[in-house]
Amino acid sequence: QVQLQESGPGLVKPSETLSLTCTVSGGSITSYYWSWIRQPPGKGLEWIGYIYYSGSTNYNPSLKSRVTISVDTSKNQFSLKLSSVTAADTAVYYCAREGYYDSSGYYVHDAFDIWGQGTMVTVSS
Amino acid sequence: DIQMTQSPSTLSASVGDRVTITCRASQSISSWLAWYQQKPGKAPKLLIYKASTLESGVPSRFSGSGSGTEFTLTISSLQPDDFATYYCQQYNSYSWTFGQGTKVEIK
Numbered sequence: 001q002v003q004l005q006e007s008g009p010g011l012v013k014p015s016e017t018l019s020l021t022c023t024v025s026g027g028s029i030t031s032y033y034w035s036w037i038r039q040p041p042g043k044g045l046e047w048i049g050y051i052y053y054s055g056s057t058n059y060n061p062s063l064k065s066r067v068t069i070s071v072d073t074s075k076n077q078f079s080l081k082l083s084s085v086t087a088a089d090t091a092v093y094y095c096a097r098e099g100y101y102d103s104s105g106y107y108v109h110d111a112f113d114i115w116g117q118g119t120m121v122t123v124s125s
Numbered sequence: 126d127i128q129m130t131q132s133p134s135t136l137s138a139s140v141g142d143r144v145t146i147t148c149r150a151s152q153s154i155s156s157w158l159a160w161y162q163q164k165p166g167k168a169p170k171l172l173i174y175k176a177s178t179l180e181s182g183v184p185s186r187f188s189g190s191g192s193g194t195e196f197t198l199t200i201s202s203l204q205p206d207d208f209a210t211y212y213c214q215q216y217n218s219y220s221w222t223f224g225q226g227t228k229v230e231i232k
Contacts, residue, residue, distance in 0.1 A: 111159035
C-alpha cells in the first residue's frame with residue numbers, strides 16, 4: 001500500500017527557508033495530486049498547497065508569496081519550501097495524497113486519503 | 126476563502142452514546158465535505174468523503190450527511206477508540222479548508 005514519509009530539519013532559524021521532502025513508497029507519484037498540510041501545536045489543520053506529478057501547483061493564498069512546492073518523479077518525491085519563516089510557522093508538517101479516479105476515469109478532487117506521519121518543525125534562533 | 130465552523134468545540138460523552146457533530150460552510154460547497162479523526166501525536170485519518178461516503182475500513186457506526194452549507198457527522202454508538210478530535214474539511218475550486226475541530230471527551 002502507498003505510504004508517505006516526511007523528512008527534513010526539525011529546527012529552522014527565523015527569516016530562513018524551511019525545506020521538507022515527502023517520499024512516496026508502495027506506489028507511483030504519477031497520476032495523483034499531492035499536498036502539504038500543517039498543524040501548529042494545539043491548533044487546527046491548514047492546507048499549504050498541492051502539486052500534480054506534471055508540476056502543476058496551487059497554493060493557499062495566505063502563504064502563496066512564501067511557498068514553493070516541487071516534484072521529482074524519478075525519486076518518487078515532492079518537496080516544500082517555505083521562505084522567511086517566523087515562529088508562527090512552527091508546526092507539524094504533513095504530506096498527503098488527495099483525490100481519486102471515479103468509475104469513468106475522471107479525477108475527483110475531494111479529500112486527503114493517505115497521510116505521512118508528520119514532522120515537527122520549530123522556528124527558533 | 127470558504128470558512129468552516131464546527132460545533133461544538135468540545136463534547137463530553139459516554140461509551141454507547143449517539144454523538145453528532147455539526148459543520149457549517151460560509152457558502153455552498155455542494156457535497157464536497159470530508160470528515161477526519163485525529164488522535165494525539167498521529168496524523169488525521171479519513172472517515173468520510175463526499176459528505177456521506179464511508180472510507181474503506183471505517184466502522185459503519187460513523188455516518189455523514191448534509192449538502193450545501195450544513196453537514197453532520199454522527200457516531201451511532203460511541204466506542205472507547207472513538208475518543209479523539211474530529212475535523213471537517215471542504216473542497217472548492219482547487220482549495221481546501223478545515224474546521225477548527227471538535228474534541229470528543231470521556232464524560
